[in-house]
Amino acid sequence: MNPRRIHIQEVGLRDGLQAETRFVPTMEKIALADALSKAGVAKLEVSSFVSPKAVPVLADAVEVFAGIERKPGVVYSALVPNLRGAERAIEARVMEMNLVMSASESHNLSNLRMTRAQSFAGLRDVAALAHGHGIKVNVSLSCSFGCPMEGEVEQQTVLDLCARFVDELQVQGITLCDTTGMAYPTQVRELTEKVRTRWPALELTLHFHNTRGMGLANVLAGIEAGAERFDASLGGIGGCPYAPGATGNVCTEEIVHALELMGYDPGVDLGQLLMAAHTLEDLLGHAVPSQILKAGRRLDLHPVPAPACST
Amino acid sequence: MNPRRIHIQEVGLRDGLQAETRFVPTMEKIALADALSKAGVAKLEVSSFVSPKAVPVLADAVEVFAGIERKPGVVYSALVPNLRGAERAIEARVMEMNLVMSASESHNLSNLRMTRAQSFAGLRDVAALAHGHGIKVNVSLSCSFGCPMEGEVEQQTVLDLCARFVDELQVQGITLCDTTGMAYPTQVRELTEKVRTRWPALELTLHFHNTRGMGLANVLAGIEAGAERFDASLGGIGGCPYAPGATGNVCTEEIVHALELMGYDPGVDLGQLLMAAHTLEDLLGHAVPSQILKAGRRLDLHPVPAPACST
Numbered sequence: 159m160n161p162r163r164i165h166i167q168e169v170g171l172r173d174g175l176q177a178e179t180r181f182v183p184t185m186e187k188i189a190l191a192d193a194l195s196k197a198g199v200a201k202l203e204v205s206s207f208v209s210p211k212a213v214p215v216l217a218d219a220v221e222v223f224a225g226i227e228r229k230p231g232v233v234y235s236a237l238v239p240n241l242r243g244a245e246r247a248i249e250a251r252v253m254e255m256n257l258v259m260s261a262s263e264s265h266n267l268s269n270l271r272m273t274r275a276q277s278f279a280g281l282r283d284v285a286a287l288a289h290g291h292g293i294k295v296n297v298s299l300s301c302s303f304g305c306p307m308e309g310e311v312e313q314q315t316v317l318d319l320c321a322r323f324v325d326e327l328q329v330q331g332i333t334l335c336d337t338t339g340m341a342y343p344t345q346v347r348e349l350t351e352k353v354r355t356r357w358p359a360l361e362l363t364l365h366f367h368n369t370r371g372m373g374l375a376n377v378l379a380g381i382e383a384g385a386e387r388f389d390a391s392l393g394g395i396g397g398c399p400y401a402p403g404a405t406g407n408v409c410t411e412e413i414v415h416a417l418e419l420m421g422y423d424p425g426v427d428l429g430q431l432l433m434a435a436h437t438l439e440d441l442l443g444h445a446v447p448s449q450i451l452k453a454g455r456r457l458d459l460h461p462v463p464a465p466a467c468s469t
Numbered sequence: 470m471n472p473r474r475i476h477i478q479e480v481g482l483r484d485g486l487q488a489e490t491r492f493v494p495t496m497e498k499i500a501l502a503d504a505l506s507k508a509g510v511a512k513l514e515v516s517s518f519v520s521p522k523a524v525p526v527l528a529d530a531v532e533v534f535a536g537i538e539r540k541p542g543v544v545y546s547a548l549v550p551n552l553r554g555a556e557r558a559i560e561a562r563v564m565e566m567n568l569v570m571s572a573s574e575s576h577n578l579s580n581l582r583m584t585r586a587q588s589f590a591g592l593r594d595v596a597a598l599a600h601g602h603g604i605k606v607n608v609s610l611s612c613s614f615g616c617p618m619e620g621e622v623e624q625q626t627v628l629d630l631c632a633r634f635v636d637e638l639q640v641q642g643i644t645l646c647d648t649t650g651m652a653y654p655t656q657v658r659e660l661t662e663k664v665r666t667r668w669p670a671l672e673l674t675l676h677f678h679n680t681r682g683m684g685l686a687n688v689l690a691g692i693e694a695g696a697e698r699f700d701a702s703l704g705g706i707g708g709c710p711y712a713p714g715a716t717g718n719v720c721t722e723e724i725v726h727a728l729e730l731m732g733y734d735p736g737v738d739l740g741q742l743l744m745a746a747h748t749l750e751d752l753l754g755h756a757v758p759s760q761i762l763k764a765g766r767r768l769d770l771h772p773v774p775a776p777a778c779s780t
Binding site: 264267268304306307308309310338339340342343344345368369370371372373374375378405409415416419420421449450452453455456457459460461462 | 578579615619649651654680681682683685686689716730731732763767770771772
């Protein structure tokens with residue numbers, strides 16, 4: 159039996175870099191994007207077409223898209239917040255627009271300065287424009303597993319929004335985002351099963367942050383419930399300054415390392431991934447959360463040292 | 470149906486503190502031990518009766534045992550490396566001696582300066598002495614899931630050693646230790662099932678380090694396979710200077726937080742646990758790995774902030 163294919167979708171260039179204060183030079187972003195597609199990620203969120211004034215570190219989205227090498231089979235995606243962004247994204251020849259709104263009214267208001275109803279209406283226009291240009295649409299639904307301001311987000315709220323994305327926006331994909339690391343494995347399993355059962359043809363992605371140490375456990379719960387696509391960021395970078403309590407995304411190399419050991423096929427060359435990850439600390443000017451980067455792979459052996467203690 | 474009981478066994482005072490350079494004052498150790506038993510941990514590895522010269526930060530093991538308040542139902546355990554340590558442990562009225570050897574010859578040699586055969590012979594004498602005094606014996610088997618110097622450790626090697634601990638030493642408990650974070654969930658499940666099936670009456674503990682980000686996932690795999698006892702350290706402190714690549718134990722408050730959300734009964738008051746964890750950084754003089762300590766519990770809500778970005 160072939161090992162089960164799990165699609166790794168790299169979001170470090172967008173969800174990761176947007177949390178940084180330092181501007182990573184355009185050529186370095188392109189080199190990182192190319193290294194990641196060569197390593198074998200299934201999808202790459204290359205940048206964000208938000209206002210360059212709002213997120214100056216991603217102001218070079220058009221230039222990055224112009225510079226990357228497009229590897230056949232890889233989906234080059236970008237975050238698109240509105241029609242103006244969508245027009246730039248079309249120019250940049252993105253293959254998929256990733257639209258964003260929140261399952262929580264408070265988070266939508268604080269993160270996007272709109273009600274959820276206003277966001278949905280905007281998404282409708284962007285989705286229509288994208289589809290008119292033959293571009294796939296994915297919606298990332300923030301706070302699908304809880305809101306840092308409201309607390310619990312009802313499962314029914316998430317399912318109702320998914321239904322509207324599928325029925326009214328005809329999206330190809332939905333990403334359930336655990337924006338501030340509130341998801342836990344039994345919750346992930348239940349919600350994933352419901353979404354998979356109701357919309358089996360939908361491309362479902364799960365997007366976890368490791369805020370409370372449950373990132374990998376949530377990925378594994380999602381896989382058990384039938385999910386096959388996961389966002390992750392190289393080095394585990396990320397976390398939004400406007401989402402209180404947010405920390406980095408689940409770390410791409412940690413997820414790939416664990417999934418390979420468990421007999422899944424993440425389709426990624428871990429050695430190449432680690433080489434790319436090793437450039438991050440210089441690029442960003444600080445340490446990154448990745449544990450594999452520090453400890454090495456499971457079977458990277460050590461020389462025999464001096465004496466005496468542990469269990 | 471009652472939630473399934475999972476026993477949390479705190480090892481921070483031993484596996485955690487032995488990795489520190491700073492001597493934590495005896496009174497502070499006693500206060501921490503008492504706070505942890507009050508919080509509800511099932512077992513507490515209070516200290517280590519190794520040579521005070523070898524591990525000076527735990528030189529006060531006898532004094533700590535003399536000072537703690539013994540809460541009924543809590544097992545007060547200590548690491549005991551040899552007969553001299555066992556005699557001190559008996560004086561100190563430990564309820565359980567935790568003996569140590571490694572499943573890997575290289576690790577046993579580098580960690581204990583003995584062959585496994587020599588270690589086993591020593592354990593036999595200590596176990597006999599302990600049982601003669603009505604004291605329970607647990608053996609912690611280092612590198613049960615892999616050795617940082619040798620790589621894979623055969624499952625059969627681990628099972629053969631377990632058989633000898635049960636048959637020849639009549640131990641009450643065995644701890645399978647993932648000393649340097651090499652365990653992965655499918656491996657944990659398989660080994661746990663085999664041990665549980667073969668020795669259903671044995672008190673099996675799983676001891677993970679979070680070196681490669683798989684700590685919680687390994688705990689959950691162990692639970693699925695029937696394990697009910699887990700070592701963990703407050704704040705996630707730990708990691709042996711003599712075990713290359715080692716980092717902290719799985720973090721007690723992270724494990725308790727996750728297990729409670731999933732409907733298990735870890736029997737621990739998370740609020741009290743967090744209060745104890747909050748004292749650690751001052752005691753140790755540095756930050757600790759705990760994510761819950763930084764991010765708070767899942768439903769610790771945040772005020773509504775300023776604007777704009779994440780998924």
